[in-house]
Amino acid sequence: MAIEGVRPGMGRYEELRAGFNLAVTHRPAAIVEAGSADDVAGAVAAAVRESRPVGVMNTGHGPSLPADDAVLIRTGRLSRVDVDPIRRTARVEAGVRWRAVIAAAARHGLAPLNGTSPDVGAVGYTLGGGVGLLARRYGFAADHVRWMDVVNADGRLRRVDAGHDADLFWALRGAGGNFGVVTAMEIDLFPVATLYGGELCFGPEAGEDALHAYVAWAQTVPETMASSVLLLRYPDDPAVPPRLRGRHVTHVRLAYSDADPAAGEELAGRLRAVGPRLVDTVRPMPYADVGTIHHEPTATPVAAFDRNVLLGELDDDAVDVLAKLAGPDSGAPFLAELRAWGGALSRPPAVPNAVAGRDAAFSLLAIAGPDAAHRVARDQVLDAMAPWSTGGSYPNFSGVEDATAESAGRRFGPDDLARLRRLKDRYDPDGTFRVTFPL
Ligand SMILES: Cc1cc2nc3c(=O)[nH]c(=O)nc-3n(C[C@H](O)[C@H](O)[C@H](O)COP(=O)(O)OP(=O)(O)OC[C@H]3O[C@@H](n4cnc5c(N)ncnc54)[C@H](O)[C@@H]3O)c2cc1C
Structure with a gap:
């Protein structure tokens, strides 16, 4: 079955392939606006069937390589934020910008570990580490993730945390989009009003x-x-x-x-x-x-x-x-x-x-x-x-x-980079998730 998505020449293709940073021009084969984790899993599976890479864009603030001939998954419709004020956590979907998390947490006198711009995507930011205005006090945003839901190259949705697929959970928090598409995450909130x-x-x-x-x-x-x-x-x-x-x-x-x-x-x-x-x-x-x-x-x-x-x-x-x-x-x-x-x-x-x-x-x-x-x-x-x-x-x-x-050698120490490369071979042997900073 062909990928259901917006193809070149179709309405909205131009709008959907452009993000905030125009340093790269993406020419994807198809753009999928995912409204659910199942949509993401379907798009990844279809891309793998067509031997195409998968790119992910929420805001387009952090482009790396052009998503040419790829299936580009736009995550903006995955926009739910659920705050649990008792546990001091927020469940944040892939298309959420920090602005929405900040507002939802503030109603309970809480704050997330957002960065300087509320318009940056919460998941993309966290996958790269995340150094914001509470970071010297509490650490990287990636240090305060409880779990992530991720679709890997096998098209399966997994919940990964410290006890399940711990290697993958380790790698996702810091090595960005090299291992799959994160559909949601749960993060800690902090009592800063x-x-x-x-x-x-x-x-x-x-x-x-x-x-x-x-x-x-x-x-x-x-x-x-x-x-x-x-x-x-x-x-x-x-x-x-x-x-x-x-x-x-x-x-x-x-x-x-x-x-x-x-x-x-x-x-x-x-x-x-x-x-x-x-x-x-x-x-x-x-x-x-x-x-x-x-x-x-x-x-x-x-x-x-x-x-x-x-x-x-x-x-x-x-x-x-x-x-x-x-x-x-x-x-x-x-x-x-x-x-x-x-x-x-x-x-x-x-x-x-x-x-x-x-x-x-x-x-x-x-x-x-x-x-x-x-x-x-x-x-x-x-x-x-x-x-x-x-x-x-x-x-x-x-x-x-x-x-x-x-340049990956500057982003990670030698031991961590070697471990990341081994995990890349295990979770993404064909390089489906290569529209990102390489390892
Ligand atoms: C104005 C501005 C202020 C910033 N301030 C800070 C700051 O204070 N601290 C800081 O640490 N960084 C900051 N950044 C950098 C920002 O965190 C990165 O550019 C980040 O990658 C943006 O994520 P995004 O989802 O908004 O962007 P996008 O361009 O949509 O995504 C960037 C990349 O993240 C990956 N990605 C995004 N979503 C997913 C997903 N669901 N699953 C898998 N991979 C995904 C993909 O590889 C994608 O190419 C800032 C950037 C800007 C433009």
């Missing part, structure tokens, strides 16, 4: 001081403080507010999650002391407003070429290098985000998983547009940080240029 957070934006005259102050500060604050700094020059465009237009801005983003905002205010005050801010939105807020802290634009699709390195402790020399290549006077044609890791991210999870990077103190993510020269400049700053690199990189901040087996 409020944050003291927002951003402090420093103009070009204070940018380098703010960067030095931020890096020193971030290495001393408690695990209840999440933070990052974004280095970005705004376009000289009338649509940009005048105080930011055409200027390089150093955005320090904070999220303090202890219930008492006074301690957060004291910590933020140390950064406010750097000097006047162009924008200062740091305030007490309900956790449900967490997306306002980074306020990433996700309404309009873009072609974003992401790359990252994981870094250890940073000294003044490291900050000087970063400021030279991405700071106010650099003319950098890309944006760079330095994010503080450490805390619970450094500790092993209760149920082991394939997530790497537990030795990192910071991630440095740099994002360029399609222009080749801009991508070269982006790589220069990442390469220049080599003296402080752990040698690792983070799957969720990887981009389409990292979709190579060679």
Whole structure:
């Protein structure tokens, strides 16, 4: 029986093959909008019969390889979220974005381990690790998954957890979509109802001081403080507010999650002391407003070429290098985000998983547009940080240029990568799930 799906030339094909990040163009043989786990199992089985690869897209925020000639499963209709406030868990289907989990959990004074943008898909984010605004306090999102329902290459739906198919459960949490299509997962929720957070934006005259102050500060604050700094020059465009237009801005983003905002205010005050801010939105807020802290634009699709390195402790020399290549006077044609890791991210999870990077103190993510020269400049700053690199990189901040087996050696340690490759041979011997970052 032929695959029932939207084929090239049919209505909605163009709409369904495009996601948020336009860095790759997908030309699938068929697109299946799954409304149930059975739909997913049927699509996988049909793809295997036709010897086609299977790709998965929820939001299209994290593309890797083009899903050409593949069966592309769109998961947006798998949109249920069920919160159990007593057990402090949420059952989350494959097409759910964090926004829905945040809202459902907040009704009970609880919070998930979402990332900075509520528009990112919860399952895709968790499969890659998941470093969000509660991560230094509680760990990776992947550290707090109770079970996953997954359709493997044999077309069977399995529930995997610490006691059933434990190898597969280990691999799924960290190695993304290499092993099957996850149709639902159960995750832990945490008793966080409020944050003291927002951003402090420093103009070009204070940018380098703010960067030095931020890096020193971030290495001393408690695990209840999440933070990052974004280095970005705004376009000289009338649509940009005048105080930011055409200027390089150093955005320090904070999220303090202890219930008492006074301690957060004291910590933020140390950064406010750097000097006047162009924008200062740091305030007490309900956790449900967490997306306002980074306020990433996700309404309009873009072609974003992401790359990252994981870094250890940073000294003044490291900050000087970063400021030279991405700071106010650099003319950098890309944006760079330095994010503080450490805390619970450094500790092993209760149920082991394939997530790497537990030795990192910071991630440095740099994002360029399609222009080749801009991508070269982006790589220069990442390469220049080599003296402080752990040698690792983070799957969720990887981009389409990292979709190579060679770069898998930076996403996983050698022993874990060898184990992942053995499991890939066992669960997906024909490479059905190859439209993803390879192992
Ligand atoms: C604005 C923005 C902010 C972000 N912030 C953070 C952050 O704070 N922390 C962080 O860790 N990451 C962050 N990310 C990265 C994000 O977590 C990854 O890009 C993630 O892969 C997105 O998942 P998605 O489902 O939304 O995207 P999609 O592009 O739909 O999926 C990405 C990939 O995930 C896999 N996948 C998705 N769903 C399934 C499934 N059901 N079964 C099997 N495989 C699946 C597939 O390989 C797919 O190609 C951010 C990205 C953006 C664009």
